[in-house]
Amino acid sequence: DAGVTQSPTHLIKTRGQQVTLRCSPKSGHDTVSWYQQALGQGPQFIFQYYEEEERQRGNFPDRFSGHQFPNYSSELNVNALLLGDSALYLCASSLGPGASYGYTFGSGTRLTVV
Amino acid sequence: AQSVTQPDIHITVSEGASLELRCNYSYGATPYLFWYVQSPGQGLQLLLKYFSGDTLVQGIKGFEAEFKRSQSSFNLRKPSVHWSDAAEYFCAVGATGGNTPLVFGKGTRLSVIA
Numbered sequence: 608d609a610g611v612t613q614s615p616t617h618l619i620k621t622r623g624q625q626v627t628l629r630c631s632p633k634s635g636h637d638t639v640s641w642y643q644q645a646l647g648q649g650p651q652f653i654f655q656y657y658e659e660e661e662r663q664r665g666n667f668p669d670r671f672s673g674h675q676f677p678n679y680s681s682e683l684n685v686n687a688l689l690l691g692d693s694a695l696y697l698c699a700s701s702l703g704p705g706a707s708y709g710y711t712f713g714s715g716t717r718l719t720v721v
Numbered sequence: 722a723q724s725v726t727q728p729d730i731h732i733t734v735s736e737g738a739s740l741e742l743r744c745n746y747s748y749g750a751t752p753y754l755f756w757y758v759q760s761p762g763q764g765l766q767l768l769l770k771y772f773s774g775d776t777l778v779q780g781i782k783g784f785e786a787e788f789k790r791s792q793s794s795f796n797l798r799k800p801s802v803h804w805s806d807a808a809e810y811f812c813a814v815g816a817t818g819g820n821t822p823l824v825f826g827k828g829t830r831l832s833v834i835a
Contacts, residue, residue, distance in 0.1 A: 611764075640822050649811055649825040650765070663822055697764055699823075706753045706815020706823055707772070712765040 611713035613698050619719045620688050628683040628716045632700030639681035640710060641673060642697040650697055656681050657704040685718075693720045723748040723814045725826035733832040734802050742797040742829050744786075744812030753815035754795040755823065756786055760808045768810075771795060782806070807833045 612631040620626050632639050638657045642650035652665035656675035670686045679700075685692055695717050699710035724747045734740050746752055753772055757765040769780025776788040786797045795812060809830050813823045 613764075642825075649827040652822045652824070655820075655822050657820075662820055665822075695762075699765075704820035704822075705818070706821070707817075709753075709755055709767055709770050709815075710823055711767070712757070714764040717762070 611698055611700050611711050613696075613713035613716050615716060616714065617717045617719075619721060622688055622690060622720055624688050625684065625686045626688060626718060628685075628696050628698075628718070629680065630683070630698030630700075630713060631680045632698075633711045636700035636702050636711065637679050638701045638704045639675060639679065640699045640701070641681070641683050642699065643667070644695040644697055644715070646694070653683070655704055662704050688720045690720050693718060723752060723816055723821070723824050725812050725814050725824055727810075727812055727826035727829050729829045730827070731830045731832065733834060736804050736833050736835055737801050740797075740799045740802045740806070740831070742810050742812075742831070744795045744797065744826060745793050746795060746812070746814045747793065748814055748816065750817055751790065753817060754786075754788060755813040755815070756780065756784070756795075756797050757811045757813060757825075758782075758808050759811065759828075765811065768797070802831075802833055804833045804835070807831055 640655040641653040644650045655663040659675045675681045695715040697715045698713045726745045755770045756768040812826045
């Protein structure tokens with residue numbers, strides 16, 4: 608039973624570029640949440656996708672966008688990258704959008720913006 | 722909206738000693754509560770969770786946590802720490818009902834010395 612899979616594991620981008628991160632949820636899960644974890648900080652909620660729609664959004668600018676596909680996998684897109692976007696991006700999947708069953712996390716994508 | 726405070730940024734304990742990591746939450750009703758552990762450069766692994774019922778919950782790796790409603794706390798404990806427990810520990814709170822995402826504390830870094 609595969610857990611949450613994220614790709615790529617590491618990424619280096621230049622300021623102003625765009626990046627796409629990918630996530631495949633745990634088998635049986637239908638909801639994907641994305642978190643940003645800056646160095647030395649706790650995960651900060653970016654947004655959540657359920658039934659191919661953005662259901663919840665944290666305090667992140669519109670440069671951060673996402674998508675969920677019919678197979679429940681998801682993408683996180685960040686445009687016009689800033690140095691401050693350097694972080695570990697975590698994908699979490701769950702059964703439904705609430706917290707009832709907890710979240711299963713992937714190992715993350717380490718994004719470095721130079 | 723819910724929030725989590727982890728008062729201790731860094732704790733050092735000796736191998737074999739007992740451990741208690743503090744977590745205080747803010748939420749108007751009984752929340753869902755979680756403890757996650759993160760090894761360097763890795764994603765988050767669920768240690769244990771509280772939904773309802775018995776206020777003392779058992780988790781993996783010998784960890785336990787106690788929900789105290791009167792103190793709005795959910796402290797993590799382990800009777801005897803192993804060197805492999807050195808990691809970052811995050812407490813998270815979820816709202817019962819509704820679809821709000823998990824909110825994380827800033828984490829407590831645990832160091833284990835011989």
